[in-house]
Every structure is written in structure tokens, then in C-alpha cells.
Amino acid sequence: xxxxxxxxxxxxxxxxxxxxxxxxxxxxxxxxxxxxxxxxxxxxxxxxxxxxxxxxxxxxxxxxxxxxxxxxx
Amino acid sequence: xxxxxxxxxxxxxxxxxxxxxxxxxxxxxxxxxxxxxxxxxxxxxxxxxxxxxxxxxxxxxxxxxxxxxxxxxxxxxxxxxxxxxxxxxxxxxxxxxxxxxxxxxxxxxxxxxxxxxxxxxxxxxxxxxxxxxxxxxxxxxxxxxxxxxxxxxxxxxxxxxxxxxxxxxxxxxxxxxxxxxxxxxxxxxxxxxxxxxxxxxxxxxxxxxxxxxxxxxxxxxxxxxxxxxxxxxxxxxxxxxxxxxxxxxxxxxxxxxxxxxxxxxxxxxxxxxxxxxxxxxxxxxxxxxxxxxxxxxxxxxxxxxxxxxxxxxxxxxxxxxxxxxxxxxxxxxxxxxxxxxxxxxxxxxxxxxxxxxxxxxxxxxxxxxxxxxxxxxxxxxxxxxxxxxxxxxxxxxxxxxxxxxxxxxxxxxxxxxxxxxxxxxxxxxxxxxxxxxxxxxxxxxxxxxxxxxxxxxxxxxxxxxxxxxxxxxxxxxxxxxxxxxxxxxxxxxxxxxxxxxxxxxxxxxxxxxxxxxxxxxxxxxxxxxxxxxxxxxxxxxxxxxxx
Numbered sequence: 001x002x003x004x005x006x007x008x009x010x011x012x013x014x015x016x017x018x019x020x021x022x023x024x025x026x027x028x029x030x031x032x033x034x035x036x037x038x039x040x041x042x043x044x045x046x047x048x049x050x051x052x053x054x055x056x057x058x059x060x061x062x063x064x065x066x067x068x069x070x071x072x073x
Numbered sequence: 074x075x076x077x078x079x080x081x082x083x084x085x086x087x088x089x090x091x092x093x094x095x096x097x098x099x100x101x102x103x104x105x106x107x108x109x110x111x112x113x114x115x116x117x118x119x120x121x122x123x124x125x126x127x128x129x130x131x132x133x134x135x136x137x138x139x140x141x142x143x144x145x146x147x148x149x150x151x152x153x154x155x156x157x158x159x160x161x162x163x164x165x166x167x168x169x170x171x172x173x174x175x176x177x178x179x180x181x182x183x184x185x186x187x188x189x190x191x192x193x194x195x196x197x198x199x200x201x202x203x204x205x206x207x208x209x210x211x212x213x214x215x216x217x218x219x220x221x222x223x224x225x226x227x228x229x230x231x232x233x234x235x236x237x238x239x240x241x242x243x244x245x246x247x248x249x250x251x252x253x254x255x256x257x258x259x260x261x262x263x264x265x266x267x268x269x270x271x272x273x274x275x276x277x278x279x280x281x282x283x284x285x286x287x288x289x290x291x292x293x294x295x296x297x298x299x300x301x302x303x304x305x306x307x308x309x310x311x312x313x314x315x316x317x318x319x320x321x322x323x324x325x326x327x328x329x330x331x332x333x334x335x336x337x338x339x340x341x342x343x344x345x346x347x348x349x350x351x352x353x354x355x356x357x358x359x360x361x362x363x364x365x366x367x368x369x370x371x372x373x374x375x376x377x378x379x380x381x382x383x384x385x386x387x388x389x390x391x392x393x394x395x396x397x398x399x400x401x402x403x404x405x406x407x408x409x410x411x412x413x414x415x416x417x418x419x420x421x422x423x424x425x426x427x428x429x430x431x432x433x434x435x436x437x438x439x440x441x442x443x444x445x446x447x448x449x450x451x452x453x454x455x456x457x458x459x460x461x462x463x464x465x466x467x468x469x470x471x472x473x474x475x476x477x478x479x480x481x482x483x484x485x486x487x488x489x490x491x492x493x494x495x496x497x498x499x500x501x502x503x504x505x506x507x508x509x510x511x512x513x514x515x516x517x518x519x520x521x522x523x524x525x526x527x528x529x530x531x532x533x534x535x536x537x538x539x540x541x542x543x544x545x546x547x548x549x550x551x552x553x554x555x556x557x558x559x560x561x562x563x564x565x566x567x568x569x570x571x572x573x574x575x576x577x578x579x580x581x582x583x584x585x586x587x588x589x590x591x592x593x594x595x596x597x598x599x600x601x602x603x604x605x606x607x608x609x610x611x612x613x614x615x616x617x618x619x620x
Contacts, residue, residue, distance in 0.1 A: 029306040036289035038306040041143040044151040051155040051353035055183035059346050067170040067342045
């Protein structure tokens with residue numbers, strides 16, 4: 001099952017990349033999130049947080065640990 | 074007057090920082106260009122973020138949001154928030170390791186060694202330098218324009234700091250900072266810059282919120298309710314093809330020489346960890362207020378003469394005067410921060426990839442290389458300043474060049490990916506991809522300047538059923554099939570050239586492949602391999618060795 005972790009992480013990155021194309025918000029201005037943020041803008045603000053979470057997951061589970069050796073040489 | 078005083082104070086602070094960096098510096102190129110590969114943790118994040126953060130990101134984003142609406146955030150910011158950290162994670166960390174292991178200080182040095190070819194490095198160096206220079210010139214132009222704008226008091230016809238002086242102030246400040254401090258000074262200035270920006274957004278939004286009668290919601294609802302302005306709070310006028318195409322543009326980031334060189338300067342690879350996680354959040358903190366205030370400006374101020382100055386106009390009207398000064402200092406600092414990195418990167422490349430590579434080190438020694446680099450910095454900044462003055466009227470051409478430079482660097486990303494991850498890639502593949510990119514840049518730039526909106530350049534078939542492959546869209550931008558941006562054919566075409574030419578030509582030597590991809594597989598094969606003539610006589614058990 002060595003392939004499972006890379007496959008799941010690849011799927012995560014692809015899914016997050018696809019989620020950037022929020023066609024369902026294209027023509028929507030409302031609701032105004034927090035009373036002032038148009039929904040399309042609020043979605044992409046939340047998307048930035050999702051991108052940070054995705055990167056945190058990659059750092060945790062796919063960090064290229066072998067590269068750390070280069071610093072010790 | 075207050076904004077100018079704040080900016081002047083800031084410039085004095087920058088000069089002070091450059092002076093300290095100078096005193097702490099040594100006289101070898103690794104220290105001057107890479108701060109001795111000692112940039113760590115949070116400093117690395119703040120600096121690499123500032124490297125990518127230009128004045129155009131601040132003024133340009135709010136100006137574009139004023140014109141096109143909230144879609145600008147998704148178009149330029151949120152996609153960068155994913156793609157740039159991904160490139161830093163996958164490419165930046167590998168570049169850092171190769172730099173540590175083999176002493177590379179530029180990506181050109183890596184390409185030369187990886188593909189056992191001097192010429193490929195020189196071609197990529199030339200292409201990168203050509204794409205970087207307009208960016209540098211426009212930074213100085215931007216600095217001059219902003220200083221003139223800020224120093225023009227309300228109602229005054231002539232600015233306190235005219236354009237020529239503003240450009241000069243930026244050029245001198247950048248030259249002094251880089252000339253004295255090298256990478257160390259540039260990095261320290263970047264820390265100031267990013268910290269300033271990260272604080273600015275929230276403070277500006279709060280200040281304007283307090284001063285704006287009715288609150289933000291009232292204005293946004295008004296924009297959404299009016300058929301003429303509704304497009305600003307939706308993306309109904311933004312082609313989905315362009316929106317997707319833009320997700321390829323951030324691939325350019327890691328290919329910009331100053332960005333790649335920054336990756337070499339990290340002390341430990343672990344510095345990349347917090348950088349990739351914090352990067353999207355920093356983009357959110359800086360871009361969201363700028364885009365939001367740009368759109369809000371339509372409702373609050375109506376039609377303005379210069380949309381790129383909308384943020385300054387909003388602050389002018391609704392915020393205390395010191396905040397406008399802080400923004401001015403932030404903008405000037407962004408101009409100088411990115412310009413300093415570009416100047417330093419150009420100087421690093423010229424010194425390492427041309428001067429030292431072609432015999433300068435053997436002839437004049439290591440110390441002379443730092444003098445050469447400093448002389449080059451002086452020369453290039455003076456040239457950029459003179460061009461910024463003499464070609465002010467042609468700023469549009471430089472803007473187009475910069476726009477295409479992003480597509481060009483994005484199209485070079487397949488070269489880097491192949492060098493790092495594809496053993497079978499060859500110098501011929503890299504050359505084909507680089508030449509394809511250069512040809513596209515030239516061709517599209519010529520079309521952009523010579524054709525008019527609506528012109529069709531390539532099409533299949535005739536009449537209404539014709540398939541337009543290349544045309545100029547109503548906004549005057551060259552577009553690819555169905556409205557995609559030219560970055561799409563450039564990136565995929567470059568990847569195809571890289572793959573096809575590599576497969577048709579001979580792979581690099583076994584020694585080079587082992588050097589870059591390790592020889593674990595080879596060692597395993599050798600361990601298991603037994604010569605056929607000896608295999609019969611090889612002792613099978615330990616006891617057979619005992620006589």
C-alpha cells in the first residue's frame with residue numbers, strides 16, 4: 001500500500017486546484033458574507049486558507065526529508 | 074507633506090540597514106550574492122514573499138479591481154497562493170539541496186552541469202536577462218510615478234518630487250542598498266517591506282471603515298443592486314478561459330532568477346516549511362484589502378481619472394494622512410525591494426555565469442568578482458535610470474514586455490521540472506524549449522503591437538464555422554483558441570519541445586545521472602551481479618571459506 005499516500009496527496013492537490021474554478025459563483029453577487037464581502041470574493045479568501053492547509057498537509061506527509069542530508073554534508 | 078516625510082524617514086532607515094549589512098559582510102561572492110547561505114526561518118519567508126511582491130501587486134491589484142471587479146483576487150491572488158507554494162515546495166527545496174551539495178549559486182550553473190553543456194546555460198541566461206531587464210526599468214518608472222503622485226498636494230499643479238527626481242531617489246536607494254549590502258542588505262530591507270505591508274492592509278481597511286458613512290455592506294449592496302455596476306461584484310464579464318489560463322502564470326515565479334537565487338540562500342531546507350504554509354495567508358492579508366478597497370472605490374468615489382491610484386485616493390479621502398504616508402513608504406519599499414532583488418540577481422548571473430564561468434575567477438581571483446559585481450550594479454542601475462527618463466512616454470511597451478515576461482518564465486518551468494525530475498531530459502530538449510519560448514515571446518509581442526482588437530491571425534475554416542486559433546480579443550490582448558491566454562500554448566508547447574527533443578537525442582552521461590539522481594539503483598545492481606565465469610566458484614556458504 002506504498003502507493004496509497006502519494007495517490008491521496010496527489011488527489012488532494014488536484015482537487016484543490018480544480019476547486020479554484022468556482023463556476024457556480026460566476027454570476028452571483030450575494031449573499032454578502034459577514035454583511036459586506038461578495039460571495040465570490042469570500043470564496044476565494046477561504047480558498048487561500050484552504051491552500052495554506054493543503055501546504056501544511058504536504059509538509060506533514062510529503063516533506064522531502066532526504067534533502068535535509070544535503071545541509072549536513 | 075506628511076507622506077513625503079514618512080517616505081524620507083523610511084529611506085534613511087533603508088540606508089542605515091544597508092550600512093549595517095555592509096559592515097557585517099565578507100569579501101567573497103557566496104556572502105555577497107547569497108548571504109553565505111545563512112537566511113533562516115521567518116526571515117526567509119518574509120524575504121521570499123517580498124521578492125514576489127511588487128508595487129504593481131498593491132496599486133495594480135486595486136486598480137484592476139476598480140476596473141474589473143472582485144474577480145481579480147481569484148485571477149491573480151488565490152491561484153498564486155496555491156501554485157507558488159507548490160513550486161517552492163517541489164522545486165525550491167531541490168534547488169536549495171543542489172546548491173548546498175554542488176555549490177551552485179544560480180539556476181544557470183545547475184543547468185550547465187546537469188546537461189553537461191555550457192551553451193545551454195548561456196542561452197537560458199540570455200533569455201532570462203532579456204525578460205528581467207524591462208521589469209527592472211518599470212520598477213524605477215513606477216517608483217518615480219508614485220513619488221510624484223504622493224508629493225502632489227491637493228490642488229497643486231507640480232509635484233514636490235518630480236518624476237526624474239523620484240526615479241533618481243529609487244535608483245540611488247536601490248544601488249546603495251545592493252551595492253553595500255548585497256543579499257544580506259536586500260533581505261533585511263525585505264523584512265521591513267513585508268512587515269509594513271502585512272500591517273498596512275488591516276489598518277487601512279479599519280481606518281476607511283470608520284470614516285465611511287453607512288459601512289461597507291451598504292456600498293457593496295448598492296454595487297450589486299445596480300445593473301451597470303453588478304459585474305464588479307461578480308465575474309460575469311470575466312472569461313472563464315482567461316481565469317483558468319491565469320493559474321499557469323504563477324509557474325513563472327520560481328523561474329525568475331531572483332526567486333531561484335533566494336532559494337539557494339536558505340540556511341536549512343526546513344526554512345521552506347513555514348514559507349510554503351504562510352505564503353497563501355500572506356497573499357490573503359495583502360491582496361484581499363487591496364482588491365476590496367479597489368471595488369469599494371467605485372461606489373465611494375465614482376469615476377476617477379487614474380484607477381491605479383484608487384487606493385491612494387481612498388486613503389486621501391477617508392484615512393488619516395500618516396496612513397497615506399505609510400502606504401507610500403510601503404509602495405516605495407515594494408518597488409525597491411523587488412528592484413533590488415532583480416538588480417542583485419542580474420549581477421549574480423553576470424558575475425557567476427559569464428564573468429567567472431568564462432575565466433574571470435582564474436584571472437582576477439574571488440575578491441575581484443565582488444568588485445566586478447558592484448561595478449555591474451552601478452552600471453545597470455544608471456542605465457535603467459536613463460532609460461526610465463528617456464522612454465517615459467513608452468511605458469506601455471515596458472508594461473507589455475513585463476506581462477509577456479511572466480508568460481515567458483512560466484513557459485520555462487518545464488525546463489526546470491525536467492532538469493530536476495526527468496533523468497532522460499537532455500540539453501537539446503532544454504534548448505528546444507528555450508528557443509520555442511523565445512520565438513513565442515517575440516511573435517506575440519509583435520502581434521500585440523501591430524494588430525487591432527478583433528483581428529484574426531490564424532483560423533481553420535471560413536465563415537461562421539471558422540475555428541479561431543489565434544486572434545486579438547476586444548481588450549487588445551493576443552488570445553489563443555476559444556479565449557485562452559497565450560501562456561497556455563507557451564507552457565504546453567515548451568513542455569512538448571522539452572519531451573520530444575529529449576527523446577530524440579542522447580541522454581547525459583551515467584556519471585552525471587548518478588551525480589544528480591543518486592546511484593542507489595546502480596549500486597544495488599552491482600551488488601547482485603556476479604560474473605558468469607566466476608558464479609560457479611563463488612562460495613555459497615560461510616563454512617566454505619574455512620580451510
